Amino acid sequence: xxxxxQHNHHVILSExxxxxxxxxxxxxxxxxLFWYVQYPGQHxxxxxxxxxxxxxxxxxxxxxxxxxxxxxxxxxxxxxVQWSDTAEYFxxxxxxxxxLIFGAGTRLxxxx
Amino acid sequence: xxxxxxxxxxxxxxxxxxVTLSCEQNLNHDAMYWYRQDPGQGLRLIYYSQIVNDxxxxxxxxxxSVSREKKESxxxxxxxxxxxxxxxxxxxxxxxxxxxxxxxxxGTRLTVV
Numbered sequence: 001x002x003x004x005x006q007h008n009h010h011v012i013l014s015e016x017x018x019x020x021x022x023x024x025x026x027x028x029x030x031x032x033l034f035w036y037v038q039y040p041g042q043h044x045x046x047x048x049x050x051x052x053x054x055x056x057x058x059x060x061x062x063x064x065x066x067x068x069x070x071x072x073x074x075x076x077x078x079x080x081v082q083w084s085d086t087a088e089y090f091x092x093x094x095x096x097x098x099x100l101i102f103g104a105g106t107r108l109x110x111x112x
Numbered sequence: 113x114x115x116x117x118x119x120x121x122x123x124x125x126x127x128x129x130x131v132t133l134s135c136e137q138n139l140n141h142d143a144m145y146w147y148r149q150d151p152g153q154g155l156r157l158i159y160y161s162q163i164v165n166d167x168x169x170x171x172x173x174x175x176x177s178v179s180r181e182k183k184e185s186x187x188x189x190x191x192x193x194x195x196x197x198x199x200x201x202x203x204x205x206x207x208x209x210x211x212x213x214x215x216x217x218x219g220t221r222l223t224v225v
Binding site for chain 1: 124143145147150153154155156157160162170178202204206207208210211212214215216217218219
């Protein structure tokens, strides 16, 4: 079955702390990988995506993710978070027809 | 500006009534999608359409219906058969080719009382 698992449902960090959000997926074929972010009251935005090539992907706002095919993982990282990173983060995969399969999401709260 | 417009932002309905959520895009995308977002469950696919006059059921299509009469529009009807309709509904669009990304609207929060 196709699925996405996000390891942490809630994460609380202080500003300047490093962030790593885990994402593992199950998919029987070639897959595209995404991280989306939903800031409070705003629409879902794409943080970064992986289609092929360099498995280390850099996105907006200093985020990056590494695709490790052998581990079926696509973890999101940021070296130093800011209060403005408080949001909900979704890992997603797609195969055919660009239908996205989402993880349950991780709510990140960053305290000043 | 190009984008996806969902209306209204908030919608209240009485139990047993059908309600239609609007989704319009001016990105010239062929493919459009409806997702439902519930706390702790992420987003789940309700229906999708790759081309005008064609659409397919997603993972949780029961109690929902759609139409795709125009490329720009993909309205979703939440029928009285949907057992738990209160949720946040998101519309998205993309090119149908494989290595492309989807763009999302701002969502409609439906509350059924």
